[in-house]
Amino acid sequence: MERELQTSRYDVVLPMELATQLLLTEHRRRVEPGARIPFADADRTFRVHDKGFLTAFAQDHGIECPATFFPRAGGRGGVIGRPSVSVLVKPRHSSGGRGIRRVERRGEFLEAYNTVHARFPAPIVQECLPPGGEALGVAVLMNFTSEPRASFAYRRLREYPATAGPARSARASATRPPGDGGAAAVAARWVGVAMAEFKVDPRDGRPKLLEVNPRFWGSLHHAIVCGVDFPWLLCRMAVEGDVDPGGRLPGRRTEPLAAARGPDAFPHAPGAVAHRPALCDFSIPDDVLSADDPWPTLGRMASLVALVRDPDLRALVRG
Numbered sequence: 001m002e003r004e005l006q007t008s009r010y011d012v013v014l015p016m017e018l019a020t021q022l023l024l025t026e027h028r029r030r031v032e033p034g035a036r037i038p039f040a041d042a043d044r045t046f047r048v049h050d051k052g053f054l055t056a057f058a059q060d061h062g063i064e065c066p067a068t069f070f071p072r073a074g075g076r077g078g079v080i081g082r083p084s085v086s087v088l089v090k091p092r093h094s095s096g097g098r099g100i101r102r103v104e105r106r107g108e109f110l111e112a113y114n115t116v117h118a119r120f121p122a123p124i125v126q127e128c129l130p131p132g133g134e135a136l137g138v139a140v141l142m143n144f145t146s147e148p149r150a151s152f153a154y155r156r157l158r159e160y161p162a163t164a165g166p167a168r169s170a171r172a173s174a175t176r177p178p179g180d181g182g183a184a185a186v187a188a189r190w191v192g193v194a195m196a197e198f199k200v201d202p203r204d205g206r207p208k209l210l211e212v213n214p215r216f217w218g219s220l221h222h223a224i225v226c227g228v229d230f231p232w233l234l235c236r237m238a239v240e241g242d243v244d245p246g247g248r249l250p251g252r253r254t255e256p257l258a259a260a261r262g263p264d265a266f267p268h269a270p271g272a273v274a275h276r277p278a279l280c281d282f283s284i285p286d287d288v289l290s291a292d293d294p295w296p297t298l299g300r301m302a303s304l305v306a307l308v309r310d311p312d313l314r315a316l317v318r319g
Helices: 002-007 018-026 042-049 051-060 106-119 182-187 220-225 230-240 295-308 311-318
Strands: 087-090 101-103 124-127 135-142 148-159 167-173 192-201 206-213
Touching: 018 042, 042 051, 042 206, 051 124, 051 206, 087 106, 101 106, 135 230, 148 220, 148 230, 192 230, 220 230
Parallel strands: none
Antiparallel strands: 087 101, 087 124, 135 148, 135 192, 148 167, 192 206
């Protein structure tokens, strides 16, 4: 990349994956003489991506989260004494539901915890919220002084896999959950884009923060279709120093044809059939398919090669 930046002219570099983002921001001084990188520093990004750090930080700033435990080695902590509560053993650093184990019975906990711990050291244990609550997302763009410059809220209509996976169908929302992460982003002195995931707790009707993606997120195209072009705004911010807030189109819906319209996408969710469009219904914008830009579709197809080598990915696809 250094050679490329030296031989060609670029204004901005936008890493689209967390590993690339961390690499570039860690070596910012080697890259930014040639192009701007409008993202938070690597250390701050890594901490926000840590689900344990994030949960403690959010609670300190008045943002509700599911009950969370931090077991010591061996996994006992304070969870074994709560056998009636279903829990999720969650890696501190993962995405797309990878590595998460759901535990329904007390006797299964230690095995599940140690299995996750063997691949993802020191996972957290989080209360599994009862089914029935809406899944919400809030994306933000913060400028170089950690002031919000764009935001976008949406409801996650369908996910795949249904137990803990990325959004496969979404609808823009005109409302945002209270304590939607903006205050925490300011307190964290955040720069660039981030997306917070919430789930409504049906016991009290209040949204609970699940995690924050300190990077571009999987359903990014949905925000673009709805009028908030985060990559363009981020580029403008990098070049011009700041931007005015973007707009949105509440009620607009998008989903990827290949994953969301298949028979297994979110099969157990309430109202899943009502949300599933006909296979050839193209009135709903697609997240990937585009006659004007076929390369993302080809890239998605090529990514299936990883199924041969990645057992986590195969498990994710199986749900």
